[in-house]
Amino acid sequence: MTTESAAITGSMTVTRRVERALGYLTLLFLAFLFMVPFFITLSDSLKNFLEIWHLPRIWIPKHPRWSNFVDIFTVLPFHQFFINTFCITLLALFGQVTSACFVAYSFARMRWPLRDFAFIVLLSTLMLPGQVTMIPVFLMFNKLGWVNTWLPLIVPAYFGGGVFNIFLLREFFKTIPLALEDAAKMDGCSHLRILSTIMVPLSKPALTTICVLGFIAHWNEFMGPLIYLSDYSKYPISLGIRMFKDAETMDPHYVMAASLVALVPVLILFFSAQRYFVQGIVLSGIKG
Numbered sequence: 001m002t003t004e005s006a007a008i009t010g011s012m013t014v015t016r017r018v019e020r021a022l023g024y025l026t027l028l029f030l031a032f033l034f035m036v037p038f039f040i041t042l043s044d045s046l047k048n049f050l051e052i053w054h055l056p057r058i059w060i061p062k063h064p065r066w067s068n069f070v071d072i073f074t075v076l077p078f079h080q081f082f083i084n085t086f087c088i089t090l091l092a093l094f095g096q097v098t099s100a101c102f103v104a105y106s107f108a109r110m111r112w113p114l115r116d117f118a119f120i121v122l123l124s125t126l127m128l129p130g131q132v133t134m135i136p137v138f139l140m141f142n143k144l145g146w147v148n149t150w151l152p153l154i155v156p157a158y159f160g161g162g163v164f165n166i167f168l169l170r171e172f173f174k175t176i177p178l179a180l181e182d183a184a185k186m187d188g189c190s191h192l193r194i195l196s197t198i199m200v201p202l203s204k205p206a207l208t209t210i211c212v213l214g215f216i217a218h219w220n221e222f223m224g225p226l227i228y229l230s231d232y233s234k235y236p237i238s239l240g241i242r243m244f245k246d247a248e249t250m251d252p253h254y255v256m257a258a259s260l261v262a263l264v265p266v267l268i269l270f271f272s273a274q275r276y277f278v279q280g281i282v283l284s285g286i287k288g
Helices: 003-045 068-075 077-110 113-128 131-144 150-160 163-173 176-187 192-203 202-219 221-229 238-249 254-273 274-283
Strands: none
Touching: 003 238, 003 254, 068 077, 068 254, 077 113, 077 192, 077 202, 077 238, 077 254, 113 163, 131 150, 131 238, 150 163, 150 221, 163 192, 163 202, 176 192, 202 254, 221 238, 238 254, 254 274
16 A cells, blocks of 8 residues: 555544534534423422422422422322223224224235325325314214214324324334245135235334334323313323412422423433344335
8 A cells, every 4th residue: 555545544434433423513513402391391300399490490499399209199190090001002903003004904915906095185184284184083083972082082083193103104014024924825825824924024113113113192182081081080291280270389390390200201202222123123114
């Protein structure tokens, strides 16, 4: 290697290191920026009455009140809100994932008239705001007698599973080699058997992505329970936190503490499924 080529190689190495260092610094800055609201919430949840209204703002409480996280379970039946949210989320998530698998398989592998046109129409519904259908859907559920029950929050998940979920699974199903499906058909497998024994086991990343996103959406849903539920014993966590705000207007540290407690299951699920979640997003765009 000549002196000139060695100098060029060394210059490129230095440039790459500088670019990598700048990239890491940018990511650290953005991470800090996004973590500021979390730290503010944590700080406020550990304050007392005087500290939370003090001006200038106290960023770190002198005597953290960890008892706030216990008090939220005594001021209101927060444990019941937790149980309600788990029931609603798990039941709706099961229907969402199951129905999305069937619909996505139909669009990805089965041939039927106007299939592509129907898929385009399905995707076009993503541009339709939920506020447009809010009143007609409420009137329909009211006629069925489902108001003040969990049914409006659970049953719709069993009819398609959501446009984005269908799209994500369809793109993932299309990456699975057709040879596997052809071999299964030669062995006499039906479409249901192919879906359950081949497609679903090979689609763990995409299914995990749907489960994580669906769990977060149902766990944090506020508008649906606010519209359909009037009995506080059926409230999920989202409305429970709102009750803390109404009941303890002068004590917002309860609201902050309740918000952090409600965040724990979401964080546990996301970090435990992070590897499959990233694979599901990345691999769904790969064409086989």
